[in-house]
Amino acid sequence: MLDLEAINSASKRIDGVARRTPVLTSSTLDRNTGTTAFLKAENFQRVGAFKFRGAYNAISRLTRAQLATGVVTYSSGNHAQAVALAAKLMGTTAVILMPEDTPASKMDATRGYGAEILTYDRYTGDRVALGSQLAAERGLTLVPPYDHPHVMAGQGTVALELFEETGPLDTLVVPIGGGGLMAGCATVAKNLHPSIRVIGVEPEQANDTQLSLRKNERVRIPVPHTIADGQATEIPGELTFAVNQRLVDDIILVDDDEIRDAMRFAFERLKIVLEPSGATSLAALLKGTLTGRVGVVLSGGNISVERFRDLLT
Amino acid sequence: MLDLEAINSASKRIDGVARRTPVLTSSTLDRNTGTTAFLKAENFQRVGAFKFRGAYNAISRLTRAQLATGVVTYSSGNHAQAVALAAKLMGTTAVILMPEDTPASKMDATRGYGAEILTYDRYTGDRVALGSQLAAERGLTLVPPYDHPHVMAGQGTVALELFEETGPLDTLVVPIGGGGLMAGCATVAKNLHPSIRVIGVEPEQANDTQLSLRKNERVRIPVPHTIADGQATEIPGELTFAVNQRLVDDIILVDDDEIRDAMRFAFERLKIVLEPSGATSLAALLKGTLTGRVGVVLSGGNISVERFRDLLT
Numbered sequence: 001m002l003d004l005e006a007i008n009s010a011s012k013r014i015d016g017v018a019r020r021t022p023v024l025t026s027s028t029l030d031r032n033t034g035t036t037a038f039l040k041a042e043n044f045q046r047v048g049a050f051k052f053r054g055a056y057n058a059i060s061r062l063t064r065a066q067l068a069t070g071v072v073t074y075s076s077g078n079h080a081q082a083v084a085l086a087a088k089l090m091g092t093t094a095v096i097l098m099p100e101d102t103p104a105s106k107m108d109a110t111r112g113y114g115a116e117i118l119t120y121d122r123y124t125g126d127r128v129a130l131g132s133q134l135a136a137e138r139g140l141t142l143v144p145p146y147d148h149p150h151v152m153a154g155q156g157t158v159a160l161e162l163f164e165e166t167g168p169l170d171t172l173v174v175p176i177g178g179g180g181l182m183a184g185c186a187t188v189a190k191n192l193h194p195s196i197r198v199i200g201v202e203p204e205q206a207n208d209t210q211l212s213l214r215k216n217e218r219v220r221i222p223v224p225h226t227i228a229d230g231q232a233t234e235i236p237g238e239l240t241f242a243v244n245q246r247l248v249d250d251i252i253l254v255d256d257d258e259i260r261d262a263m264r265f266a267f268e269r270l271k272i273v274l275e276p277s278g279a280t281s282l283a284a285l286l287k288g289t290l291t292g293r294v295g296v297v298l299s300g301g302n303i304s305v306e307r308f309r310d311l312l313t
Numbered sequence: 314m315l316d317l318e319a320i321n322s323a324s325k326r327i328d329g330v331a332r333r334t335p336v337l338t339s340s341t342l343d344r345n346t347g348t349t350a351f352l353k354a355e356n357f358q359r360v361g362a363f364k365f366r367g368a369y370n371a372i373s374r375l376t377r378a379q380l381a382t383g384v385v386t387y388s389s390g391n392h393a394q395a396v397a398l399a400a401k402l403m404g405t406t407a408v409i410l411m412p413e414d415t416p417a418s419k420m421d422a423t424r425g426y427g428a429e430i431l432t433y434d435r436y437t438g439d440r441v442a443l444g445s446q447l448a449a450e451r452g453l454t455l456v457p458p459y460d461h462p463h464v465m466a467g468q469g470t471v472a473l474e475l476f477e478e479t480g481p482l483d484t485l486v487v488p489i490g491g492g493g494l495m496a497g498c499a500t501v502a503k504n505l506h507p508s509i510r511v512i513g514v515e516p517e518q519a520n521d522t523q524l525s526l527r528k529n530e531r532v533r534i535p536v537p538h539t540i541a542d543g544q545a546t547e548i549p550g551e552l553t554f555a556v557n558q559r560l561v562d563d564i565i566l567v568d569d570d571e572i573r574d575a576m577r578f579a580f581e582r583l584k585i586v587l588e589p590s591g592a593t594s595l596a597a598l599l600k601g602t603l604t605g606r607v608g609v610v611l612s613g614g615n616i617s618v619e620r621f622r623d624l625l626t
Contacts, residue, residue, distance in 0.1 A: 024357075267586050268586075268616075271585060272585060272586065301584035304581060313622070
């Protein structure tokens with residue numbers, strides 16, 4: 001079960017290993033949005049995204065026997081590098097399942113942390129099944145990208161740190177992909193400040209959590225097309241949805257153009273780099289519909305100069 | 314005369330008005346350079362560059378009579394916006410002389426702070442003479458971009474804040490344009506830590522300070538061609554050179570490709586945006602010739618997505 005105690009415990013575990021990322025403010029942003037906004041900048045986290053928190057919390061809790069054999073996960077994104085680095089820091093080995101069309105730069109970055117990469121066909125392979133099979137065959141421990149209590153608890157430390165700096169907020173805005181970041185952050189928010197509004201952000205085409213919340217059950221959508229690849233999930237996680245169903249008050253959808261505008265605002269006004277998924281919550285804020293003191297989680301900044309250039313042309 | 318007391322006084326004056334910018338570290342950067350580097354990120358300063366410190370320190374010291382009449386300066390760059398904002402905050406008016414071919418976006422940004430803009434022909438007009446003439450005619454107080462004790466003292470607060478966080482350093486690396494930032498920072502560095510090496514960075518084509526240090530007198534060079542427009546000075550300031558001549562140990566030159574590589578490193582690895590002049594000291598660090606604990610001043614981050622894209626193609 002995910003509770004505040006689990007997240008406090010994760011906070012102790014990642015202390016001195018994960019970065020305590022800065023909370024940014026901007027008078028221009030406040031003027032443009034009519035809010036007082038506090039941006040938790042996880043693009044400055046190790047491996048460039050919040051994912052390191054959950055991966056390290058999970059892997060650092062493994063038994064000596066589990067660490068001796070190693071871990072496995074599936075991800076083409078930030079979770080891959082997070083697991084690779086966390087495994088390295090814990091002195092164990094990581095096997096990462098990636099679609100075979102993953103950009104070489106991402107594979108190289110993951111290999112750079114010492115991980116072994118195995119590829120599969122994105123269209124015919126079932127990554128969850130492949131991961132379980134590999135775990136069974138080699139005796140590896142699976143560290144899933146979001147649907148795991150220790151992963152969710154690790155991601156919740158984002159909100160813990162944010163509130164430590166800001167005190168109570170009227171609204172907390174968190175991007176939702178699989179829902180692990182939201183599950184952790186919402187748990188912190190509603191426990192510490194029960195009257196806070198917790199708002200999730202999804203790309204317009206990847207609104208599986210919005211639809212699931214409406215139907216009160218997990219809904220699967222077709223493979224979403226969005227520039228926010230970190231949030232292109234087809235269905236919410238089982239464990240994450242159980243939490244988010246209870247705690248999330250509303251969903252804001254943002255389209256690709258709004259995400260691009262937010263990336264530009266971050267670049268030109270805030271002087272920071274956000275990847276598309278890292279900019280969706282800022283895009284939601286820039287819609288101008290929120291008021292009061294608003295916490296906004298910027299989830300990551302992993303984007304090459306070339307992709308940034310292509311997206312913002 | 315510029316001394317530590319003047320800079321401590323400036324520090325009190327800008328407290329709560331200027332931002333205390335973060336000091337960034339990066340294990341990747343340390344590994345790549347063989348140093349322990351501390352990056353003072355003035356791209357997060359108000360108006361996006363260190364210039365606000367000096368402008369505010371100077372303008373906030375004007376008499377009531379001077380404030381009633383207003384200030385004037387010449388700049389097409391960050392000093393223009395710095396003076397405009399500082400004047401607004403002090404309840405006075407600013408007239409800014411800009412070359413008539415200054416990009417509209419920069420003029421708009423400066424006007425946005427309530428300043429009046431007058432233009433001149435970059436090739437036939439003498440901006441210093443025009444500034445003095447305007448000051449005399451209208452009774453305005455001139456706030457020059459670097460050659461002024463209060464401006465230099467304000468810029469020195471960058472180093473003061475850096476050392477407060479890092480303690481003693483082996484080397485301090487500071488970009489040099491007119492030399493105001495260096496004069497202030499070198500004064501702090503050599504007063505607090507007499508054995509520190511203070512290194513200036515200039516674009517290869519804009520090495521007026523390097524040549525002047527070698528000749529032991531101010532040398533004028535042809536109009537420099539460099540992407541680091543904030544450092545394209547033809548001759549060091551009179552007051553700044555008097556300080557830097559005493560305190561600067563060495564100059565490192567960087568070419569445009571090295572500046573581009575540093576901008577890319579900042580974007581992809583540090584997740585921050587630096588304008589070309591803001592990246593020259595990082596470019597110097599990335600040459601790999603420095604060792605030990607190194608402080609590096611990143612001076613600014615004012616660049617549009619379009620110019621960034623064009624420069625890094």
